[in-house]
Amino acid sequence: MNTNKPNIAVVAGGNSSEFVVSVKSGANVLKAVDAEKYNPWLVEMQNDRWEVFQNGEKISNIDKADFSFQLNREKVTFDFAYITIHGTPGEDGILQSYFELIGLPYSSCGVHSSSLTFNKWFCSNYLRSLNVTMAKSLLFTKGDNIDAQKIVDELGLPIFVKPNAGGSSFGITKVKQVEEVETAILKAWEESSEALVEEFIDGHEFTCGAVKIKGEKIVFPITEVIPKNEYFDFEAKYTPGVTEEITPARLPENLFKKCQQLTSEIYDHCNCSGIIRVDFILKDETFYFLEVNTTPGMTGTSFIPQQIAAMGSSLTEIISQIIEDRIG
Structure with a gap:
């Protein structure tokens, strides 16, 4: 040493x-x-x-x-x-x-940004107040009474049920029938004490990373996510070949810039630092916010290393810059 x-x-x-x-x-x-x-x-x-x-x-x-x-x-x-x-x-x-x-x-990210963005319900409601577009959602705390029909009446079908605090698509269910609602919420409660039930937005998924170094924000190229599974579940995320990932995304220039701009704005709204990644669904030229990841995946198949490479940089270079920025 x-x-x-x-x-x-x-x-x-x-x-x-x-x-x-x-x-x-x-x-x-x-x-x-x-x-x-x-x-x-x-x-x-x-x-x-x-x-x-x-x-x-x-x-x-x-x-x-x-x-x-x-x-x-x-x-x-x-x-x-x-x-x-x-x-x-x-x-x-x-x-x-x-x-x-x-x-x-x-x-x-710091203490407040990390805790805010990790709680999907708090983060979504905060960003909604700043006019960020997203799906309608409901929150259920472990032990709450579940009225499946009322949920479906409000959000329609299909719906997504996911843990309020968690990631990597653990505990997520795409619910297509009213009879499946309660089971899906109970599954989400195994991962988190709160379950988030979201309206389904029928569109295509995109994800965009960003980092701020020495006060300058770098927004990475966008990745287009095309899962062969029905949605981007754990298998689709971490099994090579189950998802097609295209970086940079095949988007018209105006939409590419729009997604990068939204990512940049959300970075600032949430007072982020370090590398983050924001996930979106695109429907009818509107990007619907999904979530902010403040310690995004860095495996060999993860989005952020792909985006950094597509930008003509390397993970080594970006990590060195982050360290130098923090410790001089």
Whole structure:
């Protein structure tokens, strides 16, 4: 280990169903950290287990008092944390709060932005108040009475039922019959204490990433998402060949710019920082907002690395710029 180079923690894992995806993201980001400039370390977190890995081998536990670890009986501290946890505690503001408390710079959105965007209901209602177009939705907290017919009367069929806090399409159901509503809500409650029931928008899915470095925002090329499954579920997201992904998206220039502009506006509305990704459905030349991802997937098949490559840059280059921006 070169003691003159900053120590970078690539933090992966987490306490949700997205653990496996996060570990893949972490491995890809670890590989992309410029080892000539930095000492990269993989930190895997799951509940009370916080461990440091090197070359796939555990070398130490993390001291939770200051996020340090022991190597050859010497204390090693980090200069920066790159968060690749999807779900709690890395995407909802909890880990961000801890890093703020101990004074460790990190890669993602701050505490308030992370907690706002992770709660789909809060985020949607906030953005709706700023005239961002989106589907109608209803929220059900675990234990609420479910009147399936009333839900269908209000939102129509089909509808999407999803966990209010969560990602990677865990717990999501496309409901086509009134008899399926209750089962779908119970499934979503397995992932989150709240279930979001959304009107179905019949259109095509697009996703766009963005990052702000040294006060300058870079909006990435848009990806067109064409799932072979009925919708963009977990299998479609993470199984090569199940989804066709076209970057840059085949959109007329005016719509391409419109989507990038919307992404930029949402980045600012939510006071984001680091790399984020915004998902949309396009119907009749209108982009309907789906969600903001503040620690988007970074696996080999994920959208953000595709978009960075299409832009003529590399993940290594962007990550280096983010680190330099935060720690100088």
